Amino acid sequence: MNHELCMASPTQDAPPQQAASAWGAVVSLALGVFSLVMSEFLPASLLTPMAHSLSISEGQAGQAVTTTALVALVSGLLVTSMTRGLDRRQVLQGFSVILIVANLTVYFSPNLGWLLFGRILLGIALGGFWALSTATAMRLVREHDVPRALSLIFTGVPIATISAAALGSFLGDLLGWRNVFLIATAVAVITLLVQILTLPSMPPQRPTPLRTLVDVMVRPGIGVGILAAMLVFCGHFAFFTYLRPFLEQISSAGIHSISSTLLAFGLANLTGTLLAGRWLEHHLRLTLLSMPLAMGAIAWLLVTLGGLSLWTDALMITLWGLAFGAVPVAWSTWLTRVVADEAESAGGLLGASIQLAIATGAAVGGVLFDTSGVLGTFAFSGALLVAVALLIATRVRTQPQAQSEAQQEVIHQ
Template identity: 40%
Template sequence: MVSAVEHAGSKPEAAWGAVLSMALCVAMLIASEFMPVSLLTPMAEGLGATEGQTGQAISVSGLFAVLASLLVTTAAGRLNRKWVLVALTAFMLLSLVLVAAAPNFAALMIGRALLGICIGGFWAMATAVIMRLVPAADVPRALALMYGGQAIAAAFAAPIGSYLGGIFGWRAVFWALVPIITINLIWHVIALPSMPTRQRQDVWAQFDLLKRPYFRRGLIACMLSWGAAFTMFTYLRPFLEQVTGVDVTTLSVLLLLLGCAGFVGTWAAGRFISGNVAPLLKLPALVMGAATVGLLLLGHVVLAAGLFMAIWGAMNTMFSVIWMTWMAQNAGDAPEAGGSLMVAAIQASILLGAVLGGLLLDGLSIRATFIGSVVLAALALALIGSGKRMLKPA
């Protein structure tokens, strides 16, 4: 079976059913990764662990995601990418079962580590797979559709998880995801075309990309942009509690507003991102950095805080589409190697941004954390400039 977009001698056709299947997988990955944040306290109580220990178990998925993003495409060798994606989705299913049924803290750690492998492996391959499912002109729109799953999960996973966890218990929340992922697994098998590997992937392809000055500059700029975003986002709740002075209900509404704004970003990404992506590379750092400055200046006013959070949330979903489109256009000869490096860089930036923000919060104040985010965004803007130096030479 040959991919619809690879059929020799015929006009390329987009496999949108497969793209939708990928979007559902994204939603489940994001929900599985961040659902525990809203269930931290009952999970700790249920497993006889401290909240700090449970938090470490949650973050361990990020560590394994970094490792998997660099190694999965190489380890998969010449395996058909359809079946690699099917296997990763099956591992996600197993991870959810392990977490839901975890009798102790060690089992939770194993389940979360397995989920990290799924996250890193999926994202490392996702853009390369999209590039094979649709014609080149449709790649930005397909990426926006896939990242629509991220917007859905970001908007609803935490509040729904918290609500259902309070009624049925935290284990029931994870069990509720199992049938959805099972359906997604079957959908993958039906909708994804066969995607045999054209050549064996190895770590040298990643080193080759890092030797290219334009790609190296882009990767550093991407890391600074993501680091800026998550230095702020990780500690948004303490800011809203300490500076804005919100109660739990208002906090939930503001977070839901931020998540729902992501749908606007997804729509805009699909409609406006096409052709030369260079002028757009600075938008995430510029807009999200400006929103953070707005929170620093006017964050004590609830309505102002809501406005800036909505702006931040809309750009957050465009963020991934912009940079993955850049990767597709400038590492098209090695998309899996490019995807591996991008995912590793993003996951590392998220972890390091959270560490930097935490040090500033504990050592100085929550405002210092947000100022640190703005400084990283400014460094990203200085490096990106017009974006032309991030493009592959013609």
């Protein structure tokens, strides 16, 4: 059995570009991101009422978030091969249908088992949607518009995070936690309708068996790039997960100051995401390198100078949000540059690595928080991010490596 092991050229088998960019369809993807991410993080703001209503502990209710992340990791890896014969329009709309069913299952759930089942369904939709989103954006817009399209799609993340944290808790107190999930269901229905109206037919372009994931990972520079992306997200979530304890313990902030700082963080994150699109068209390597370096420096400044002034602490946290806003867009843009011919499989790998980073960053940060306090967690985050910046500077490619003649002729018997 012969199998050619080679690195595709930048244009080989790359997705065909649209004659005109389909921005309406891009907006529908942004809505998909918004509705999925908002549903993912709603339990964090509704934990107590959910636990009381279902007669479970808050720790058990918190598994609703963990379950979704773990299933999303697996879904992101498998979706490309499992749906390789289906039109991408149908697959994306199918994920919106699953999201609707997931939120309705949570709304009607009488116990923990049904709650977790609904969250498993959400994980399937979340991981699958993330895996396909970057490759879909490449098919919807012209090549030079891809960074801006990704920037628009990723605006759904900070808006959803703010909505889940602020509106989720407010509406939960006002209407009850089940009705918040009913509202999330309505948002998912709107998303599905917009997708039906705007997404064009996108037949699968080439077979994508499961082993394609391995083929992509062994390409020169791809594995180290995925690792670097995962470590950047790990450093971020080690920081972000324990931001409130830092404000409470080190900055001596009250609840209103904490809320204001988190809102400023979210708005800065949104701004960074929006600004990243045009910047990345010409400065991809600089962005990949400078954002974790800036975040690492901010973490160390907070470790050494934190607590001197609430205003300076809040300013540095806001600047972190601005810097991180460009990170998801930058790594998705990197993917479109170096793995254009296998963007779906690479998107699944990147999405899975981010889900793993979320769990790892929070877990390692939690261990350090218990042993060294919040400053120990922030110090770890800063050191990791500076180290990743060095890795990016020395090892991460921003253009596909031209295949050598020897590589083209490697044959597995």
